Amino acid sequence: MNDNKLYERYQRQMILKEFGVEGQRKLLRAKVLVIGAGGLGCSALQYLAGAGVGTIGIVDDDMVSLSNLHRQILYSVKDIGFNKAERATEVLQQLNPEIKIIAYPERLTTQNAFAIMEAYDIIIDGTDNFSSRYMINDACVLLNKTFVFGAVSQWEGQVAVFSPHPLKGGKDGVNYRDLFPQPPKDGEVLNCAEAGVIGVLPGIIGTMMANETIKLITGIGSSLINRMVTYNALTNQVYELGLSARKKTRSLIPKDKSAFLQTDYEWLCAAQPQLKEIDVNIFNSMIAKGEVDVIDVREENELPAVKEFLHLKIPLTQLAENISLIKSDTVVAFCQSGKRSLQAAGILSGIFRETKKVYSLKGGILKWKQNQAKLPV
Protein backbone atom coordinates (compact mmCIF):
# COMPACT_ATOMS: atom_id res chain seq x y z
CA MET A 1 0.00 0.00 0.00
CA ASN A 2 1.34 3.43 -0.76
CA ASP A 3 1.96 5.82 2.11
CA ASN A 4 -0.65 8.35 1.01
CA LYS A 5 -3.41 5.80 1.06
CA LEU A 6 -2.20 4.43 4.37
CA TYR A 7 -2.19 7.91 5.83
CA GLU A 8 -5.66 8.66 4.51
CA ARG A 9 -7.18 5.44 5.84
CA TYR A 10 -5.71 5.70 9.32
CA GLN A 11 -5.08 9.41 9.74
CA ARG A 12 -7.79 10.05 12.34
CA GLN A 13 -6.07 7.69 14.77
CA MET A 14 -2.53 8.51 13.64
CA ILE A 15 -2.98 12.18 14.56
CA LEU A 16 -3.59 11.16 18.17
CA LYS A 17 -0.43 12.15 19.98
CA GLU A 18 -0.16 8.82 21.88
CA PHE A 19 -0.68 6.83 18.70
CA GLY A 20 1.18 8.41 15.81
CA VAL A 21 2.83 6.71 12.85
CA GLU A 22 4.61 4.32 15.19
CA GLY A 23 1.31 3.09 16.67
CA GLN A 24 -0.01 2.43 13.19
CA ARG A 25 3.13 0.54 12.20
CA LYS A 26 2.80 -1.66 15.28
CA LEU A 27 -0.83 -2.45 14.44
CA LEU A 28 -0.01 -3.32 10.85
CA ARG A 29 2.69 -5.71 12.04
CA ALA A 30 0.47 -7.33 14.70
CA LYS A 31 -1.21 -10.73 14.47
CA VAL A 32 -4.43 -11.19 16.41
CA LEU A 33 -6.55 -14.33 16.62
CA VAL A 34 -10.26 -14.02 17.41
CA ILE A 35 -11.78 -17.30 18.56
CA GLY A 36 -15.54 -17.23 18.10
CA ALA A 37 -17.14 -14.86 15.59
CA GLY A 38 -20.35 -14.35 17.57
CA GLY A 39 -21.51 -11.24 19.43
CA LEU A 40 -18.17 -10.39 21.03
CA GLY A 41 -16.14 -11.52 18.03
CA CYS A 42 -18.17 -9.52 15.48
CA SER A 43 -17.76 -6.21 17.23
CA ALA A 44 -14.11 -6.76 18.20
CA LEU A 45 -13.30 -7.84 14.64
CA GLN A 46 -14.89 -4.82 13.05
CA TYR A 47 -12.73 -2.39 15.00
CA LEU A 48 -9.56 -4.45 14.71
CA ALA A 49 -9.96 -4.66 10.93
CA GLY A 50 -10.86 -0.98 10.75
CA ALA A 51 -7.86 0.02 12.87
CA GLY A 52 -5.54 -1.89 10.58
CA VAL A 53 -4.35 -4.90 12.56
CA GLY A 54 -2.15 -6.46 9.87
CA THR A 55 -3.10 -10.11 10.31
CA ILE A 56 -6.37 -11.31 11.81
CA GLY A 57 -7.33 -14.96 12.26
CA ILE A 58 -10.97 -15.94 12.84
CA VAL A 59 -11.88 -19.35 14.27
CA ASP A 60 -15.51 -20.50 14.23
CA ASP A 61 -17.19 -23.69 13.05
CA ASP A 62 -20.70 -22.38 13.62
CA MET A 63 -23.24 -21.27 11.01
CA VAL A 64 -25.10 -17.96 11.04
CA SER A 65 -28.70 -18.28 12.24
CA LEU A 66 -31.57 -15.79 12.40
CA SER A 67 -31.38 -15.61 16.21
CA ASN A 68 -27.77 -14.36 15.92
CA LEU A 69 -28.59 -11.25 13.93
CA HIS A 70 -29.71 -9.00 16.79
CA ARG A 71 -26.14 -8.90 18.10
CA GLN A 72 -23.78 -10.44 15.53
CA ILE A 73 -23.57 -7.36 13.39
CA LEU A 74 -21.27 -8.60 10.64
CA TYR A 75 -23.99 -10.86 9.22
CA SER A 76 -27.14 -10.36 7.18
CA VAL A 77 -30.13 -12.51 6.35
CA LYS A 78 -28.38 -13.82 3.24
CA ASP A 79 -25.60 -15.26 5.43
CA ILE A 80 -27.93 -17.60 7.33
CA GLY A 81 -26.66 -21.15 7.07
CA PHE A 82 -23.14 -20.10 6.09
CA ASN A 83 -20.00 -20.47 8.19
CA LYS A 84 -19.31 -17.50 10.46
CA ALA A 85 -15.51 -17.42 10.08
CA GLU A 86 -15.82 -17.36 6.29
CA ARG A 87 -18.65 -14.83 6.19
CA ALA A 88 -16.89 -12.54 8.69
CA THR A 89 -13.69 -12.72 6.64
CA GLU A 90 -15.50 -11.68 3.48
CA VAL A 91 -17.30 -8.76 5.12
CA LEU A 92 -14.17 -7.52 6.90
CA GLN A 93 -12.05 -7.83 3.81
CA GLN A 94 -14.43 -5.39 2.13
CA LEU A 95 -14.04 -3.03 5.05
CA ASN A 96 -10.26 -3.24 4.82
CA PRO A 97 -8.72 -5.01 1.81
CA GLU A 98 -5.23 -3.92 2.91
CA ILE A 99 -4.96 -6.40 5.78
CA LYS A 100 -4.64 -10.16 5.80
CA ILE A 101 -7.57 -12.10 7.23
CA ILE A 102 -7.46 -15.86 7.66
CA ALA A 103 -10.62 -17.89 8.26
CA TYR A 104 -10.48 -21.13 10.25
CA PRO A 105 -13.95 -22.61 9.68
CA GLU A 106 -13.39 -25.27 12.31
CA ARG A 107 -13.94 -25.82 15.99
CA LEU A 108 -10.95 -25.11 18.21
CA THR A 109 -9.92 -28.38 19.85
CA THR A 110 -6.90 -29.51 21.85
CA GLN A 111 -5.67 -31.12 18.63
CA ASN A 112 -5.59 -27.94 16.50
CA ALA A 113 -5.27 -25.24 19.21
CA PHE A 114 -1.48 -25.05 19.35
CA ALA A 115 -1.05 -25.07 15.57
CA ILE A 116 -3.59 -22.28 15.09
CA MET A 117 -2.67 -20.13 18.10
CA GLU A 118 1.11 -20.28 17.80
CA ALA A 119 1.25 -17.88 14.85
CA TYR A 120 -0.51 -15.04 16.69
CA ASP A 121 0.62 -12.46 19.28
CA ILE A 122 -2.69 -11.88 21.02
CA ILE A 123 -5.64 -14.23 21.47
CA ILE A 124 -9.16 -12.85 21.84
CA ASP A 125 -11.82 -15.07 23.39
CA GLY A 126 -15.25 -14.56 21.88
CA THR A 127 -16.52 -18.05 22.61
CA ASP A 128 -19.80 -18.84 24.30
CA ASN A 129 -18.97 -21.86 26.45
CA PHE A 130 -16.71 -22.80 29.33
CA SER A 131 -14.98 -25.78 27.77
CA SER A 132 -13.57 -23.49 25.04
CA ARG A 133 -12.70 -20.71 27.50
CA TYR A 134 -10.72 -23.00 29.80
CA MET A 135 -9.01 -24.65 26.85
CA ILE A 136 -8.02 -21.24 25.41
CA ASN A 137 -6.85 -20.03 28.81
CA ASP A 138 -4.68 -23.09 29.37
CA ALA A 139 -3.25 -22.95 25.85
CA CYS A 140 -2.40 -19.25 26.29
CA VAL A 141 -0.54 -20.04 29.53
CA LEU A 142 1.38 -22.88 27.88
CA LEU A 143 2.15 -20.86 24.74
CA ASN A 144 2.95 -17.67 26.66
CA LYS A 145 0.29 -15.70 24.78
CA THR A 146 -1.56 -12.63 25.96
CA PHE A 147 -5.24 -13.45 26.34
CA VAL A 148 -7.95 -10.81 26.00
CA PHE A 149 -10.97 -12.22 27.81
CA GLY A 150 -14.59 -11.13 27.55
CA ALA A 151 -17.91 -12.71 28.47
CA VAL A 152 -21.51 -11.58 28.69
CA SER A 153 -24.72 -12.61 30.38
CA GLN A 154 -28.09 -10.89 30.09
CA TRP A 155 -27.23 -7.20 30.81
CA GLU A 156 -23.72 -7.62 32.22
CA GLY A 157 -20.31 -8.18 30.73
CA GLN A 158 -16.78 -8.89 31.95
CA VAL A 159 -13.49 -7.88 30.30
CA ALA A 160 -9.96 -8.71 31.45
CA VAL A 161 -6.49 -9.20 30.06
CA PHE A 162 -4.42 -12.16 31.15
CA SER A 163 -0.78 -11.94 30.32
CA PRO A 164 1.74 -14.62 31.25
CA HIS A 165 4.60 -12.18 30.97
CA PRO A 166 6.02 -11.15 34.34
CA LEU A 167 4.89 -7.67 35.17
CA LYS A 168 6.90 -4.93 36.73
CA GLY A 169 7.65 -6.15 40.24
CA GLY A 170 8.36 -9.67 39.03
CA LYS A 171 4.94 -11.16 39.75
CA ASP A 172 3.58 -13.78 37.40
CA GLY A 173 0.61 -12.78 35.32
CA VAL A 174 -2.81 -13.87 36.40
CA ASN A 175 -4.90 -16.20 34.22
CA TYR A 176 -8.62 -17.01 34.11
CA ARG A 177 -8.20 -19.97 36.47
CA ASP A 178 -7.05 -17.57 39.19
CA LEU A 179 -10.61 -16.27 39.15
CA PHE A 180 -12.48 -19.51 38.66
CA PRO A 181 -10.08 -22.44 39.12
CA GLN A 182 -12.49 -25.10 37.86
CA PRO A 183 -15.01 -24.81 35.03
CA PRO A 184 -18.65 -24.83 36.03
CA LYS A 185 -20.61 -27.81 34.77
CA ASP A 186 -23.01 -27.41 31.85
CA GLY A 187 -26.19 -25.83 33.07
CA GLU A 188 -24.62 -24.43 36.26
CA VAL A 189 -24.17 -21.06 34.57
CA LEU A 190 -26.68 -20.19 31.89
CA ASN A 191 -25.48 -19.14 28.41
CA CYS A 192 -27.01 -16.54 26.08
CA ALA A 193 -29.40 -19.03 24.51
CA GLU A 194 -30.79 -19.91 27.94
CA ALA A 195 -30.46 -16.67 29.90
CA GLY A 196 -30.80 -14.15 27.09
CA VAL A 197 -28.58 -11.20 26.20
CA ILE A 198 -29.29 -7.66 25.08
CA GLY A 199 -27.85 -7.10 21.61
CA VAL A 200 -25.75 -4.02 22.36
CA LEU A 201 -23.96 -5.68 25.29
CA PRO A 202 -21.56 -7.92 23.33
CA GLY A 203 -21.16 -4.86 21.07
CA ILE A 204 -19.89 -2.83 24.02
CA ILE A 205 -17.81 -5.59 25.59
CA GLY A 206 -16.39 -6.74 22.24
CA THR A 207 -15.43 -3.14 21.47
CA MET A 208 -13.70 -2.89 24.86
CA MET A 209 -11.80 -6.07 23.97
CA ALA A 210 -10.70 -4.51 20.68
CA ASN A 211 -9.64 -1.38 22.56
CA GLU A 212 -7.55 -3.43 25.03
CA THR A 213 -5.97 -5.25 22.10
CA ILE A 214 -5.06 -2.01 20.33
CA LYS A 215 -3.57 -0.58 23.54
CA LEU A 216 -1.56 -3.75 24.18
CA ILE A 217 -0.15 -3.76 20.65
CA THR A 218 0.72 -0.08 20.58
CA GLY A 219 1.81 0.04 24.22
CA ILE A 220 -0.32 3.05 25.08
CA GLY A 221 -2.59 3.71 28.04
CA SER A 222 -3.04 1.32 30.95
CA SER A 223 -4.32 -2.10 30.02
CA LEU A 224 -6.60 -4.43 31.97
CA ILE A 225 -3.75 -6.80 32.78
CA ASN A 226 -4.55 -8.29 36.21
CA ARG A 227 -7.80 -6.33 36.36
CA MET A 228 -11.33 -7.20 35.40
CA VAL A 229 -14.02 -4.70 34.53
CA THR A 230 -17.69 -5.56 34.87
CA TYR A 231 -20.17 -3.39 33.02
CA ASN A 232 -23.91 -3.35 33.63
CA ALA A 233 -25.90 -2.10 30.64
CA LEU A 234 -29.08 -1.70 32.73
CA THR A 235 -27.59 0.59 35.36
CA ASN A 236 -24.45 1.88 33.60
CA GLN A 237 -22.46 0.76 36.61
CA VAL A 238 -18.85 -0.18 36.11
CA TYR A 239 -17.05 -2.25 38.71
CA GLU A 240 -13.31 -2.79 38.51
CA LEU A 241 -11.66 -5.63 40.32
CA GLY A 242 -7.95 -6.17 41.04
CA LEU A 243 -6.91 -9.78 40.35
CA SER A 244 -4.24 -11.86 41.99
CA ALA A 245 -2.81 -15.32 41.45
CA ARG A 246 -3.89 -18.30 43.50
CA LYS A 247 -1.24 -20.70 44.76
CA LYS A 248 -2.81 -23.82 43.27
CA THR A 249 -3.77 -22.48 39.84
CA ARG A 250 -0.72 -23.72 37.99
CA SER A 251 -1.36 -27.29 39.16
CA LEU A 252 -4.77 -27.23 37.43
CA ILE A 253 -3.31 -26.35 34.04
CA PRO A 254 -1.87 -29.18 31.95
CA LYS A 255 1.88 -29.15 32.51
CA ASP A 256 2.88 -29.32 28.84
CA LYS A 257 1.60 -29.79 25.31
CA SER A 258 1.17 -33.55 25.58
CA ALA A 259 -0.83 -33.23 28.82
CA PHE A 260 -2.92 -30.53 27.10
CA LEU A 261 -3.63 -32.85 24.16
CA GLN A 262 -4.94 -35.45 26.57
CA THR A 263 -7.20 -33.06 28.48
CA ASP A 264 -10.86 -33.55 27.67
CA TYR A 265 -12.33 -30.05 28.14
CA GLU A 266 -15.80 -31.05 27.01
CA TRP A 267 -15.79 -33.77 29.61
CA LEU A 268 -14.73 -31.38 32.36
CA CYS A 269 -17.81 -29.29 31.68
CA ALA A 270 -20.24 -32.14 31.03
CA ALA A 271 -23.26 -31.84 33.31
CA GLN A 272 -23.15 -35.49 34.30
CA PRO A 273 -19.56 -36.56 34.55
CA GLN A 274 -19.50 -39.48 32.16
CA LEU A 275 -18.42 -42.27 34.42
CA LYS A 276 -16.00 -44.37 32.58
CA GLU A 277 -16.22 -48.09 33.02
CA ILE A 278 -13.38 -50.24 31.84
CA ASP A 279 -13.47 -53.95 31.05
CA VAL A 280 -11.14 -56.57 32.50
CA ASN A 281 -8.75 -56.47 29.54
CA ILE A 282 -8.16 -52.73 29.77
CA PHE A 283 -7.95 -53.10 33.53
CA ASN A 284 -5.24 -55.76 33.19
CA SER A 285 -3.22 -53.65 30.79
CA MET A 286 -3.48 -50.68 33.17
CA ILE A 287 -2.18 -52.77 36.05
CA ALA A 288 0.63 -54.08 33.87
CA LYS A 289 1.68 -50.56 32.98
CA GLY A 290 1.58 -49.42 36.62
CA GLU A 291 1.07 -45.75 37.49
CA VAL A 292 -2.45 -46.48 38.60
CA ASP A 293 -4.08 -46.63 42.02
CA VAL A 294 -6.50 -49.53 42.20
CA ILE A 295 -9.00 -49.26 45.04
CA ASP A 296 -11.13 -51.99 46.54
CA VAL A 297 -14.21 -50.10 47.70
CA ARG A 298 -15.87 -53.14 49.30
CA GLU A 299 -16.30 -53.28 53.06
CA GLU A 300 -13.63 -55.08 55.05
CA ASN A 301 -13.51 -58.87 54.84
CA GLU A 302 -15.74 -59.20 51.81
CA LEU A 303 -14.87 -62.20 49.66
CA PRO A 304 -13.28 -63.07 47.32
CA ALA A 305 -10.06 -61.67 48.70
CA VAL A 306 -7.73 -60.16 46.14
CA LYS A 307 -4.05 -60.98 46.24
CA GLU A 308 -3.23 -60.96 42.54
CA PHE A 309 -2.51 -57.23 42.21
CA LEU A 310 -1.58 -54.37 44.47
CA HIS A 311 -4.47 -52.23 45.61
CA LEU A 312 -5.71 -49.88 48.30
CA LYS A 313 -8.62 -50.82 50.51
CA ILE A 314 -11.00 -47.92 51.08
CA PRO A 315 -14.62 -48.92 51.65
CA LEU A 316 -17.15 -46.80 49.75
CA THR A 317 -18.57 -45.51 53.04
CA GLN A 318 -15.17 -44.07 54.04
CA LEU A 319 -14.04 -42.91 50.62
CA ALA A 320 -14.44 -39.16 50.94
CA GLU A 321 -12.37 -39.00 54.16
CA ASN A 322 -9.53 -41.03 52.72
CA ILE A 323 -8.84 -39.47 49.37
CA SER A 324 -5.38 -38.40 50.54
CA LEU A 325 -4.33 -42.06 50.18
CA ILE A 326 -4.84 -41.80 46.43
CA LYS A 327 -1.65 -40.61 44.77
CA SER A 328 -1.65 -41.66 41.11
CA ASP A 329 -3.17 -39.61 38.29
CA THR A 330 -5.20 -42.61 37.21
CA VAL A 331 -7.57 -44.35 39.59
CA VAL A 332 -9.63 -47.51 39.13
CA ALA A 333 -12.23 -48.50 41.68
CA PHE A 334 -13.54 -52.04 41.92
CA CYS A 335 -16.09 -53.87 44.06
CA GLN A 336 -17.94 -57.16 43.83
CA SER A 337 -20.08 -56.55 40.73
CA GLY A 338 -19.19 -53.06 39.52
CA LYS A 339 -22.10 -51.15 41.08
CA ARG A 340 -20.50 -49.68 44.18
CA SER A 341 -17.29 -48.94 42.28
CA LEU A 342 -19.31 -46.93 39.76
CA GLN A 343 -20.73 -44.94 42.66
CA ALA A 344 -17.20 -44.55 44.06
CA ALA A 345 -15.93 -43.35 40.67
CA GLY A 346 -18.70 -40.73 40.68
CA ILE A 347 -17.61 -39.49 44.12
CA LEU A 348 -13.93 -39.44 43.15
CA SER A 349 -14.55 -37.69 39.81
CA GLY A 350 -16.48 -35.04 41.71
CA ILE A 351 -13.54 -34.51 44.06
CA PHE A 352 -10.63 -34.76 41.63
CA ARG A 353 -12.36 -33.24 38.58
CA GLU A 354 -9.65 -32.81 35.96
CA THR A 355 -6.69 -33.64 38.16
CA LYS A 356 -7.19 -37.40 37.92
CA LYS A 357 -8.80 -39.85 35.54
CA VAL A 358 -11.18 -42.08 37.44
CA TYR A 359 -12.56 -45.41 36.22
CA SER A 360 -14.70 -48.25 37.51
CA LEU A 361 -14.04 -51.91 36.77
CA LYS A 362 -17.06 -53.20 34.85
CA GLY A 363 -18.48 -56.45 36.25
CA GLY A 364 -16.38 -56.10 39.39
CA ILE A 365 -13.89 -58.51 40.87
CA LEU A 366 -16.21 -61.45 40.17
CA LYS A 367 -15.97 -60.83 36.44
CA TRP A 368 -12.21 -60.32 36.74
CA LYS A 369 -11.70 -63.64 38.60
CA GLN A 370 -13.92 -65.43 36.09
CA ASN A 371 -11.86 -64.00 33.24
CA GLN A 372 -8.54 -64.94 34.89
CA ALA A 373 -9.75 -68.52 35.30
CA LYS A 374 -10.36 -68.71 31.55
CA LEU A 375 -6.91 -67.52 30.59
CA PRO A 376 -4.47 -70.13 29.33
CA VAL A 377 -1.77 -70.72 31.92
Place this chain on the structure above:
Amino acid sequence: MKTNIIVFGQLTDIIGNDKLVVNNAGDTNSLLEELKKGYPALEDSKFILAVDKKLVTENTLLNTNSTIALMPPFSGG
Protein backbone atom coordinates in the same frame (compact mmCIF):
# COMPACT_ATOMS: atom_id res chain seq x y z
CA MET B 1 -20.46 -3.87 62.11
CA LYS B 2 -22.30 -3.81 58.82
CA THR B 3 -20.88 -5.22 55.61
CA ASN B 4 -22.24 -4.05 52.28
CA ILE B 5 -22.46 -6.64 49.58
CA ILE B 6 -22.99 -6.10 45.88
CA VAL B 7 -24.13 -9.01 43.80
CA PHE B 8 -23.54 -9.63 40.10
CA GLY B 9 -25.07 -11.69 37.31
CA GLN B 10 -27.42 -14.52 38.05
CA LEU B 11 -26.52 -14.49 41.75
CA THR B 12 -29.07 -11.66 41.95
CA ASP B 13 -31.73 -14.29 41.23
CA ILE B 14 -30.61 -16.18 44.33
CA ILE B 15 -30.29 -13.15 46.62
CA GLY B 16 -33.35 -11.46 45.13
CA ASN B 17 -31.50 -8.14 44.90
CA ASP B 18 -28.21 -6.70 43.69
CA LYS B 19 -27.40 -5.32 47.16
CA LEU B 20 -27.38 -6.80 50.62
CA VAL B 21 -26.19 -5.87 54.12
CA VAL B 22 -24.84 -8.47 56.55
CA ASN B 23 -24.24 -7.73 60.23
CA ASN B 24 -21.27 -8.75 62.34
CA ALA B 25 -19.20 -10.70 59.83
CA GLY B 26 -15.61 -10.56 61.05
CA ASP B 27 -14.00 -12.20 58.07
CA THR B 28 -14.86 -13.49 54.63
CA ASN B 29 -15.27 -17.10 55.75
CA SER B 30 -17.86 -16.26 58.39
CA LEU B 31 -19.57 -13.95 55.92
CA LEU B 32 -19.85 -16.76 53.38
CA GLU B 33 -21.13 -19.14 56.03
CA GLU B 34 -23.78 -16.62 57.03
CA LEU B 35 -24.79 -16.01 53.40
CA LYS B 36 -25.06 -19.71 52.61
CA LYS B 37 -27.32 -20.17 55.64
CA GLY B 38 -29.63 -17.48 54.34
CA TYR B 39 -29.36 -18.46 50.68
CA PRO B 40 -28.64 -22.21 50.47
CA ALA B 41 -28.55 -22.08 46.65
CA LEU B 42 -25.22 -20.23 46.96
CA GLU B 43 -23.69 -23.52 48.07
CA ASP B 44 -24.00 -24.88 44.53
CA SER B 45 -22.99 -21.66 42.78
CA LYS B 46 -19.59 -20.68 41.48
CA PHE B 47 -18.54 -17.14 42.28
CA ILE B 48 -15.56 -15.09 43.30
CA LEU B 49 -15.47 -12.84 46.30
CA ALA B 50 -13.85 -9.43 46.23
CA VAL B 51 -13.18 -7.20 49.23
CA ASP B 52 -12.91 -3.53 48.38
CA LYS B 53 -12.38 -4.27 44.69
CA LYS B 54 -9.68 -6.87 45.23
CA LEU B 55 -10.08 -10.56 44.49
CA VAL B 56 -9.86 -12.60 47.70
CA THR B 57 -8.33 -16.06 47.49
CA GLU B 58 -8.12 -16.87 51.20
CA ASN B 59 -9.93 -15.90 54.38
CA THR B 60 -9.68 -12.14 54.84
CA LEU B 61 -10.52 -9.91 57.79
CA LEU B 62 -13.25 -7.37 57.15
CA ASN B 63 -13.08 -3.77 58.29
CA THR B 64 -15.95 -1.47 59.06
CA ASN B 65 -17.23 -0.19 55.74
CA SER B 66 -15.72 -3.00 53.68
CA THR B 67 -17.65 -3.56 50.48
CA ILE B 68 -17.87 -7.10 49.24
CA ALA B 69 -18.64 -8.18 45.69
CA LEU B 70 -19.95 -11.62 44.73
CA MET B 71 -19.33 -12.28 41.07
CA PRO B 72 -20.18 -15.41 39.03
CA PRO B 73 -18.49 -16.48 35.79
CA PHE B 74 -20.31 -15.49 32.59
CA SER B 75 -20.35 -17.86 29.66
CA GLY B 76 -21.96 -15.88 26.83
CA GLY B 77 -20.14 -14.54 23.80
